[in-house]
Every structure is written in C-alpha cells, then in structure tokens.
Amino acid sequence: xxxxxxxxxxxxxxxxxxxxxxxxxxxxxxxxxxxxxxxxxxxxxxxxxxxxxxxxxxxxxxxxxxxxxxxxxxxxxxxxxxxxxxxxxxxxxxxxxxxxxxxxxxxxxxxxxxxxxxxxxxxxxxxxxxxxxxxxxxxxxxxxxxxxxxxxxxxxxxxxxxxx
Numbered sequence: 344x345x346x347x348x349x350x351x352x353x354x355x356x357x358x359x360x361x362x363x364x365x366x367x368x369x370x371x372x373x374x375x376x377x378x379x380x381x382x383x384x385x386x387x388x389x390x391x392x393x394x395x396x397x398x399x400x401x402x403x404x405x406x407x408x409x410x411x412x413x414x415x416x417x418x419x420x421x422x423x424x425x426x427x428x429x430x431x432x433x434x435x436x437x438x439x440x441x442x443x444x445x446x447x448x449x450x451x452x453x454x455x456x457x458x459x460x461x462x463x464x465x466x467x468x469x470x471x472x473x474x475x476x477x478x479x480x481x482x483x484x485x486x487x488x489x490x491x492x493x494x495x496x497x498x499x500x501x502x503x504x505x506x507x
Contacts, residue, residue, distance in 0.1 A: 349498065353390040360389035364396060369429035370404045380485075385430050389501060396434055396497040400447065401426045402489045413488045416454050420461040420491050427495055438469040440497040443476045447492040451481035454490060 364385035365372060373380035385398040403411045403419035404426065412418035431437055446462075448454050458479075466474060475495070484492050 349393055352393045356389075356391040356393075360387070362387050364398070364430050364433055366426070366429035366433045368406060370401070370426050371406055371408045373408075387434050392500055392502045394434070394436075394497075394499055394501040396431065396436055396440070396495075398427055398430055398495040398497070400445075400492040400494045401430065402484065402486075402492040410486055410488045416457055416490045417461055419489070420458055421465070423491055423493050424461075424465050427493060431497060436497050436499055438466070438471060440499040441471075441475045441495050442498050443496040444478075445494045446477060446479045447482040447484060448479065449482070449484055449490045451479065455479065458491065 363383040364387055366384070370384065372384060373382055382399055384401070385396055388395040388397065401423055403422035405411045411422050428438065431440065446458065448458055482492075484490075
C-alpha cells in the first residue's frame, strides 16, 4: 500500500472507528494501577480499509503493572519491544506495520549505544526493510526505575489484501 492509496482510502472514509488496544497477558492497563494513570495502552483507528495503531509510550512493565528488570537497560529495552509486540499482535499487526517510533531514554549519553545495538538486533530479527522513522529523546520517565520508553505508530490495510 503506497501513500497515495492510504490518502485516498482515508479521504473516502465516512466514519472513523476508534477502540482501545490492550494486551493484558503482557502488561496491564495503566488505569488499573494502585494510583491509576488515565491513558490507553494504544488506540486503533479505522479509516475505511486503512488502520492506524497509536501505541502509547510503553516500557518494561509486567502484567501486574510492576517495573521489570530494574537497573538492567538491555533487558528493559527487550521487554519494551516485547510489550509493543504484544499490543501489535492484539490487533493482528506486526513490526512490519510500524512506520514511526519515538524512543525516550533516561540517559542518552550513557545508554544510546546499547539501545541502538538492541534495536538493531531486534529490527534485524523482525526483518524490517524499510526501517521505521524514529526520534530519540532524553527524558525523565514516569517512574524512576524505568530507563527506556517507546511509542509507536503502525499503519496497515485491514482487508484481505493487506500483506500484498
């Protein structure tokens, strides 16, 4: 599906479907925390035959809302990718549908080289070509024990021809 086809399909859509994305086997909903946080793990937007997934900032969080792999940057990065993979899978999408990521690192100077190694290995394993557009940002994350958080956007055709 090329940009013109996406644009045409979106412009023809008479309604926009919107529903939350969740993958409770991998990570719980933020509003289920002891101190609830009011956001969805992601949203699915359907514009005719085009689906856009907006994946909220996702980190190394477990199914009970707990931070996993405290202090281990590489393990947190791998868990973050696994959580995003679970959210994508909940909507029958894969990393090949990802068009953009925004990557937040607590300490860019300390962690970027390791992040890029982990991301490159993961993308290679996924067989991504082309690679998603991406931005890296140093940021103070919502929990002191989180070292990396990634948000993502996926776009795909939601009909039987989507993998062509």
